[in-house]
Amino acid sequence: MSREEEIIKLTLPVNSNRDHIQGPSAAPVTLLEYGDYQCPYCGQAYPIIKQVQKHLTNKLRFVFRNFPITQIHPHAQHAAESAESAAAQNKFWEMHDHLYEHQQALDDNHLEKYAGELGLDLTRFNHDRSSHAHTQRIREDFLSGVRSGVNGTPTFYINGMRYNDSWDLETLLKTLRSKF
């Protein structure tokens, strides 16, 4: 058996009740990312995903799950909690984008500032954070990644299979296009 050809599957299927999703549910191809807001490689992938979405429009469904590597990224957990708090106010993607666009400043003061800039209810936002309202969900994301063979960030899955190739724009687009 060639180990390189081992197929590694997503163990927690995409679920619109829990996942953060962009694009139609009937899209022929689903790209899922396990990411960390403080990870520089995820930061590099961010504009590439935007481009991919622009090229593939409604043919693509994009899903983001949390995989904070907290022991090397001290702000990753709070950043993830902020995005989840924003999600509770229907602004997940706005916060997700904002965090990747301001990756160099993710300390608590900045996180609160970003919430203000996005027009979130700050009392609720801060309460969510202080009560760790979304910690459990982030842990669930993380563990689903561990059990699906996430081996660093970002790790991508295409239609439920781990994608091991390069995620430069050209390669990623070519692979995604080959699925429809």
Added chain:
Amino acid sequence: MQGDGQNTPIGFKDPLMQLSWINENDHAYILQSRYMIMSGITSSTSVLKPGTPAPNFTLHSAPDQSMALSQFRGHPTILAFYPADFSPVCGDQMTLYNEILPEFQRFNADLIGISVDGVWSHLAFSKDRNLHFPLLSDFEPKGEVAKKYGVYRSQDGITERALFVIDSDGIIRWSYVSPIGINPGAEGILKALESNQLQSRNQKM
């Protein structure tokens, strides 16, 4: 130069044989090793399999501290051989395992990282990545423990990316060698710990 037999130089004498202190047996051994190195055959073809008692070893975990595998008897142990400290990626294998440590601890399992790097390199790496488990130095004689487990890459002087799950009695329950460039993640380890737990429960019943 055509037809000159350039691939088999006439009158070629292996310089090794010119050395008076190398006898014919040594020479044959050296040629064989050379062949193995050049053709990519490594000792990892004999990686220790499940059911084998895990060879004991004592290695430095810090400049002034050693650890023996036998100290870990009584609960499961994960041995993670990896090529080198400081791989240039986020969430490299050791950093990832560090983050997943609480999951291993649910099985009462200890994690040990091993590479041929020296203790000072390990110390710096461990500090940089905030690691909460020991890194052992298979440094002198280089790769000796990796060789015992069949996961030394003599062609490049580093260990394979190899995982072993050892049960509480010191028996290897699972082993896996990943392609050197691919971080295997933790799923295989967790599966092995789960089936090991099931097995030992069944034995007690």
